[in-house]
Amino acid sequence: MHPLLRAIDLQKTYRKDANRVEVLRGLSLDVHEGEFVSVIGASGSGKSTLLHLLGTLDRPDSGEIHLEGKRIDNLPSEGRDKLRNHTFGFIFQFYHLLPEMTALENVLTPAMIANSAWSWWGRRKELRRQGMAMLERMGLGQRWNHRPRELSGGEMQRTAIARALISRPRVLLADEPTGNLDASNGGHIIEVLRNLNRDDGLTIVMVTHNLDIVQESDRVVRMVEGRIEPAAALVNA
Amino acid sequence: MYKLLLCWRYLRTRYLALACIISVMLGVATLIVVNSVMSGFSTKLKDRLHGLLSDIVIEASTMEGFADPGEKMARIRALPFLSERIEAMTPVMEVFAIMQFSWPNGERVTRTVHLVGVDPKSRNLVGGFKEHLVQARSKPGEFSFELSPEARKRYEYREAIMDLQQRAITPVDPEQPPPPARTPKRIKVPCGVVLGNLIASYREKAGTDENGTVKYVEKYPLGTDRSEVIITTIGGERLMPVYDNFVVVDYFKSDMSEYDSQYVFVPLEHLQQLRTMQNRVTSIQIKLRDYATAPAVVKELRKMFGKDGVRVETWEHKQGPLLAAISIEKGILNILLFLIIGVAGFGILAIFTMIVAEKTRDIGILKALGASNGGVMKIFLGYGFLLGIIGAWMGTALGLSLTFNINAIEHLLSNITGGEIFNREVYYFDKIPTNIEIWMLVLVNIGAIGIAVVFSVLPAMRAAMLHPVRALRYE
Ligand SMILES: Nc1ncnc2c1ncn2[C@@H]1O[C@H](COP(=O)(O)OP(=O)(O)OP(=O)(O)O)[C@@H](O)[C@H]1O
Ligand SMILES: [Mg+2]
Numbered sequence: 001m002h003p004l005l006r007a008i009d010l011q012k013t014y015r016k017d018a019n020r021v022e023v024l025r026g027l028s029l030d031v032h033e034g035e036f037v038s039v040i041g042a043s044g045s046g047k048s049t050l051l052h053l054l055g056t057l058d059r060p061d062s063g064e065i066h067l068e069g070k071r072i073d074n075l076p077s078e079g080r081d082k083l084r085n086h087t088f089g090f091i092f093q094f095y096h097l098l099p100e101m102t103a104l105e106n107v108l109t110p111a112m113i114a115n116s117a118w119s120w121w122g123r124r125k126e127l128r129r130q131g132m133a134m135l136e137r138m139g140l141g142q143r144w145n146h147r148p149r150e151l152s153g154g155e156m157q158r159t160a161i162a163r164a165l166i167s168r169p170r171v172l173l174a175d176e177p178t179g180n181l182d183a184s185n186g187g188h189i190i191e192v193l194r195n196l197n198r199d200d201g202l203t204i205v206m207v208t209h210n211l212d213i214v215q216e217s218d219r220v221v222r223m224v225e226g227r228i229e230p231a232a233a234l235v236n237a
Numbered sequence: 238m239y240k241l242l243l244c245w246r247y248l249r250t251r252y253l254a255l256a257c258i259i260s261v262m263l264g265v266a267t268l269i270v271v272n273s274v275m276s277g278f279s280t281k282l283k284d285r286l287h288g289l290l291s292d293i294v295i296e297a298s299t300m301e302g303f304a305d306p307g308e309k310m311a312r313i314r315a316l317p318f319l320s321e322r323i324e325a326m327t328p329v330m331e332v333f334a335i336m337q338f339s340w341p342n343g344e345r346v347t348r349t350v351h352l353v354g355v356d357p358k359s360r361n362l363v364g365g366f367k368e369h370l371v372q373a374r375s376k377p378g379e380f381s382f383e384l385s386p387e388a389r390k391r392y393e394y395r396e397a398i399m400d401l402q403q404r405a406i407t408p409v410d411p412e413q414p415p416p417p418a419r420t421p422k423r424i425k426v427p428c429g430v431v432l433g434n435l436i437a438s439y440r441e442k443a444g445t446d447e448n449g450t451v452k453y454v455e456k457y458p459l460g461t462d463r464s465e466v467i468i469t470t471i472g473g474e475r476l477m478p479v480y481d482n483f484v485v486v487d488y489f490k491s492d493m494s495e496y497d498s499q500y501v502f503v504p505l506e507h508l509q510q511l512r513t514m515q516n517r518v519t520s521i522q523i524k525l526r527d528y529a530t531a532p533a534v535v536k537e538l539r540k541m542f543g544k545d546g547v548r549v550e551t552w553e554h555k556q557g558p559l560l561a562a563i564s565i566e567k568g569i570l571n572i573l574l575f576l577i578i579g580v581a582g583f584g585i586l587a588i589f590t591m592i593v594a595e596k597t598r599d600i601g602i603l604k605a606l607g608a609s610n611g612g613v614m615k616i617f618l619g620y621g622f623l624l625g626i627i628g629a630w631m632g633t634a635l636g637l638s639l640t641f642n643i644n645a646i647e648h649l650l651s652n653i654t655g656g657e658i659f660n661r662e663v664y665y666f667d668k669i670p671t672n673i674e675i676w677m678l679v680l681v682n683i684g685a686i687g688i689a690v691v692f693s694v695l696p697a698m699r700a701a702m703l704h705p706v707r708a709l710r711y712e
Contacts, residue, residue, distance in 0.1 A: 052706050057709070058704075058706045077610065096605075096709065098599050098603075099599075100247065109239055113239050117241055
């Protein structure tokens with residue numbers, strides 16, 4: 001049986017004039033269905049880069065990425081757009097909500113992207129109900145009509161999680177979701193992720209450099225010199 | 238779907254966009270007002286010109302004109318094709334002349350004029366004459382150059398008195414045989430003349446009406462049926478000077494200053510006699526039943542008179558240079574004014590580029606959520622389109638309301654600035670003429686919206702090409 005998400009020998013180098021920043025140097029990683037994986041590593045070790053490659057936001061210089069055994073890194077852009085819309089959910093350190101829209105509209109954005117204006121009109125009631133349900137699940141049912149700037153950091157991040165989940169993704173890719181939050185809010189977010197993983201079987205790849213929150217996850221991998229460090233080394237950490 | 242929502246939200250939250258809308262709006266409004274006024278002027282002018290000139294003119298190419306216009310008109314009438322289409326014809330003799338007259342205060346005036354001999358009877362059928370006469374236009378019946386009966390009597394008395402004076406001077410000698418009985422002298426009453434309105438009149442302010450419009454009245458110091466003018470022109474085979482006295486009977490007011498300041502009309506027969514050019518004219522003016530048939534009629538007339546050394550032209554052709562000048566002027570003005578919208582376009586370009594830069598992170602987010610490059614591009618194209626539509630729509634509303642109220646606005650501005658902006662003495666219209674053409678409105682709107690879209694293409698492409706990761710890292 002294939003792992004849900006598999007990265008094989010990924011290489012990624014940023015070039016700027018004569019400077020070469022070799023970020024990934026042959027990284028391989030398997031993520032299994034229903035797993036909650038934490039990726040840790042020093043700042044600048046390439047964790048965000050890895051997440052972007054896994055989520056088809058960027059392409060590796062070499063190496064392959066497979067989703068359920070099918071290669072996805074070389075898909076044409078329409079295929080990749082679809083994957084990001086349906087299969088991957090993203091949450092970011094800085095929440096990345098659209099400031100012009102209300103919390104509910106932000107949550108519904110992936111659905112709006114997936115539907116033409118016409119089909120949106122036909123399904124708007126059903127989709128709005130789903131969005132509301134998702135917000136309520138994040139404890140934000142009362143705040144659906146608020147703009148992002150009227151929400152606290154923790155509330156914004158929960159809105160972002162609701163948005164990532166609205167299209168029922170296979171994998172949630174979280175880039176330092178607690179990086180900008182205090183301990184209690186961060187703990188709350190981790191708890192939400194933990195519950196999603198346990199109750200819904202959602203596969204999560206979370207990047208962080210906060211070692212306090214990684215024990216909630218099933219597996220922790222550390223990035224060193226553009227590769228995943230062998231598991232043995234982790235025990236000592 | 239998100240495209241529409243985002244367009245709408247960006248519109249409502251970016252006040253910069255208001256600047257784009259206003260610049261498009263002002264451009265569109267200016268175009269509409271200027272075009273409506275230009276078109277108003279040119280249709281009015283065309284109307285007036287056409288009202289003055291007959292549909293078709295057969296014109297001699299030399300000053301001596303051509304002989305026997307009656308025969309020519311008979312030939313035209315004999316051809317069924319032409320007689321079916323022609324409503325009326327009239328012979329005309331035109332020649333330059335010098336006119337002298339005295340103002341009531343004794344000041345003498347000598348000036349050159351354009352002397353026209355018209356046949357009142359047939360000219361009335363062709364039109365373009367009686368309806369422009371200040372006095373005769375309101376009177377029924379045909380116009381004639383006849384003096385009024387009272388005026389005639391005055392001249393007869395004058396002749397009689399002069400006759401009596403003559404007798405009184407020569408004493409009667411009873412020795413001598415009585416002088417032979419005087420042959421009864423034919424009483425010479427001068428012929429009537431119609432002067433162009435601007436030759437012998439002036440305008441006087443006569444207060445203002447309830448709207449504040451300055452009213453003018455025309456004053457005619459020479460009056461009618463009492464002032465004499467002397468007209469000198471050339472005549473005979475050797476083109477010797479000839480002159481005669483005429484009595485002013487009416488004034489010609491076509492509101493075309495070129496005509497009103499130059500033209501002087503006398504009866505055709507009288508002019509022919511004065512110039513000893515009996516039965517010669519310089520042109521035949523033709524009125525058609527339907528102006529649409531003009532090209533065919535001109536063609537037929539050219540065939541008929543091709544060898545007689547005459548020109549056959551429609552009035553439009555005769556006024557071609559003027560009409561062409563107007564339309565060229567309008568074209569150039571339109572190009573210049575579209576540059577205003579072009580400026581608005583560059584405003585859109587600049588502002589959109591700023592908005593794209595400001596929205597870089599949001600564009601990255603949209604792409605992370607699965608938006609395609611095309612979709613992102615459409616947000617900004619749609620945004621430009623929306624700005625264009627709103628700007629054009631508001632501009633149309635503004636332009637139309639300005640056009641409809643242009644006279645009131647002119648009053649207001651005149652009152653504020655204290656000077657008359659639209660000088661009625663210069664332009665000869667008592668109101669600013671306007672003419673709103675639907676196709677012009679449509680074209681201006683399409684043009685403005687088109688420019689708004691075209692200028693948003695570049696920023697939209699920039700947005701579409703943004704790399705999602707770079708956009709997400711953007712702070
Ligand atoms: N566009 C780019 N051009 C050049 N170098 C880049 C570019 N993007 C990222 N890098 C470099 O790549 C390296 C990895 O960046 P990345 O953001 O993946 O690190 P990270 O592990 O997520 O760090 P952090 O924990 O601070 O978020 C960094 O050294 C960064 O400077
Ligand atoms: Mg990072």
